[in-house]
Amino acid sequence: MTLDVTTTAAWAKLAKLYESFEPDLRGWFEDDPNRAKTFSRTAGDLYVDLSKNLINSEVLDALVELADEVGLAERRDAMYSGEHINVTEDRAVLHTALRRPKTDELVVDGQDVIADVHATLDKMYAFADSVRSGEWKGVTGKPIKTVVNIGIGGSDLGPVMVYEALLPYKQAGLECRFVSNIDPTDCAEKVADLDPETTLFIVASKTFTTLETLTNARMARTWLLGALKGAGAVDGSDEQNADAIAKHFVAVSTALDKVAEFGIDPVNAFGFWDWVGGRYSVDSAVGLPLVIALGKQNFADFLAGFNAIDRHFAETPWIDNVPALMGLLNIWYVNFFKARSHAVLPYAQYLHRFAAYLQQLTMESNGKGVKADGAPVDTETGEIFWGEPGTNGQHAFYQLIHQGTQLIPADFIAVATPAHPLKDGDADVHELFLANFFAQTKALAFGKTADEVRAEGVAEAIVTARVFPGNKPTTSIMGPALTPSVVGQLIALYEHITFVQGIVWGIDSFDQWGVELGKKLAMEIAPAVFGDEEALVKQDASTQSLVSWYLENRN
Numbered sequence: 420m421t422l423d424v425t426t427t428a429a430w431a432k433l434a435k436l437y438e439s440f441e442p443d444l445r446g447w448f449e450d451d452p453n454r455a456k457t458f459s460r461t462a463g464d465l466y467v468d469l470s471k472n473l474i475n476s477e478v479l480d481a482l483v484e485l486a487d488e489v490g491l492a493e494r495r496d497a498m499y500s501g502e503h504i505n506v507t508e509d510r511a512v513l514h515t516a517l518r519r520p521k522t523d524e525l526v527v528d529g530q531d532v533i534a535d536v537h538a539t540l541d542k543m544y545a546f547a548d549s550v551r552s553g554e555w556k557g558v559t560g561k562p563i564k565t566v567v568n569i570g571i572g573g574s575d576l577g578p579v580m581v582y583e584a585l586l587p588y589k590q591a592g593l594e595c596r597f598v599s600n601i602d603p604t605d606c607a608e609k610v611a612d613l614d615p616e617t618t619l620f621i622v623a624s625k626t627f628t629t630l631e632t633l634t635n636a637r638m639a640r641t642w643l644l645g646a647l648k649g650a651g652a653v654d655g656s657d658e659q660n661a662d663a664i665a666k667h668f669v670a671v672s673t674a675l676d677k678v679a680e681f682g683i684d685p686v687n688a689f690g691f692w693d694w695v696g697g698r699y700s701v702d703s704a705v706g707l708p709l710v711i712a713l714g715k716q717n718f719a720d721f722l723a724g725f726n727a728i729d730r731h732f733a734e735t736p737w738i739d740n741v742p743a744l745m746g747l748l749n750i751w752y753v754n755f756f757k758a759r760s761h762a763v764l765p766y767a768q769y770l771h772r773f774a775a776y777l778q779q780l781t782m783e784s785n786g787k788g789v790k791a792d793g794a795p796v797d798t799e800t801g802e803i804f805w806g807e808p809g810t811n812g813q814h815a816f817y818q819l820i821h822q823g824t825q826l827i828p829a830d831f832i833a834v835a836t837p838a839h840p841l842k843d844g845d846a847d848v849h850e851l852f853l854a855n856f857f858a859q860t861k862a863l864a865f866g867k868t869a870d871e872v873r874a875e876g877v878a879e880a881i882v883t884a885r886v887f888p889g890n891k892p893t894t895s896i897m898g899p900a901l902t903p904s905v906v907g908q909l910i911a912l913y914e915h916i917t918f919v920q921g922i923v924w925g926i927d928s929f930d931q932w933g934v935e936l937g938k939k940l941a942m943e944i945a946p947a948v949f950g951d952e953e954a955l956v957k958q959d960a961s962t963q964s965l966v967s968w969y970l971e972n973r974n
């Protein structure tokens with residue numbers, strides 16, 4: 420039986436604290452000049468200010484007690500050592516092994532995991548080098564200029580997000596594109612202006628069964644062979660087509676037999692293992708487009724960034740442990756303040772896909788209604804994660820965070836040194852940008868009282884509309900610059916935050932059964948959409964009327 424967290428002494432203590440809790444960030448900062456210092460922490464290169472959260476030392480201590488009562492340390496150690504903590508799939512959960520140094524040792528289920536990881540990394544590095552140097556040639560002898568990654572979910576979101584985040588580190592003359600959606604528009608648009616002779620496709624799929632990815636891969640193969648034949652580069656014979664596929668298609672998967680069935684030479688396949696969850700796989704072979712775009716050293720730095728946070732999470736007492744504290748704070752907000760969503764707001768344009776990436780990480784992990792033992796959960800789980808880069812968000816949805824009726828805890832992320840130190844006249848634009856970053860958490864925390872509004876001469880009738888209530892919790896996370904290491908650190912930070920929440924709720928954060936039903940029904944409905952009337956009448960009335968409308972209206 421999984422522990423009912425709501426029966427723990429720490430939970431009772433938190434409930435009691437919440438009952439009489441009166442958030443007063445203004446007063447707390449006035450009364451305690453050390454508050455910022457008391458509640459700021461470092462993890463790796465990240466400086467994390469928790470002081471504008473709705474906490475005091477008692478709350479933080481009770482959250483730490485909760486971590487102890489749910490056995491967070493034991494569960495973390497079980498994960499790091501390869502116990503099968505993904506119980507519904509009976510799998511180890513070892514993404515932390517993907518970033519451990521070669522000199523470490525870890526044998527799980529009879530396999531030397533670290534040796535396997537580094538053998539694959541070496542193969543990825545060698546392949547990436549050959550593409551980067553131009554040694555790897557397409558079927559007509561030309562070097563590769565564009566890498567198109569075909570994958571979805573964890574086989575897409577991580578690579579896209581990190582590629583965008585680290586664009587300044589990309590090798591000139593090489594570009595990556597990402598095809599994910601089964602909407603044919605995605606593939607059509609991404610290949611439209613490409614030269615097949617200089618294009619390399621990476622088909623990335625952990626299972627190599629995913630409908631979207633295999634459909635897109637087949638469409639890409641058809642496009643490639645057709646375009647090559649059209650250009651007179653191949654004659655369309657099976658032999659020349661096979662040669663073209665070998666030179667323009669590689670794969671990333673745990674199912675190497677299925678890769679071969681697709682026609683991709685297993686020599687050009689990069690493996691990983693069932694103990695890497697899709698949403699935890701950007702640092703596995705799934706990161707191949709990144710290794711090609713960024714090079715070996717940058718990818719190694721990226722992995723070292725993850726590892727720095729893994730060690731921090733493993734070695735730091737909870738009271739100073741940033742992922743643990745941030746995960747526990749999320750529990751405080753979700754389960755006591757009943758917050759239903761959490762904003763992540765990077766003040767870094769290069770992180771513009773970070774929230775999308777986090778949505779899979781957090782919501783596919785913790786969007787669960789039963790515990791690891793199958794019993795219903797004991798309390799709310801899985802808040803909605805969302806966000807956009809600042810300052811764009813300021814001019815869109817921040818209104819609701821500042822003055823709406825919901826409590827939305829928010830993480831603000833920024834770096835000290837910009838990639839582009841541009842000026843507007845004398846003004847350093849990055850500094851202007853950061854002034855916004857600092858101003859927003861200040862406004863959210865301290866607000867503006869009615870008296871302050873009146874003192875500005877505002878007409879009484881609109882005073883309340885211009886009051887900012889304040890006491891909106893935020894965490895500020897700052898890094899030195901958006902380097903490969905810092906990006907790795909940020910990802911690992913959120914991986915462990917997600918883990919902490921899952922442990923407190925007693926759920927299996929590493930399965931994703933909730934995505935299966937829709938996939939199965941799509942296959943059942945497909946014949947009806949293709950026009951099979953017998954299949955159509957078997958559907959429910961709403962599906963029938965929708966499909967019929969579609970069939971009548973398709974041009």
Ligand code: F6P
Pocket residue numbers: 571572573574623624625626627628629632697698783931934
């Ligand atoms: O359907 C959800 C999911 O299973 C994700 O967990 C996964 O990242 C994605 O599909 C893609 O799966 P695959 O890498 O096996 O193609």
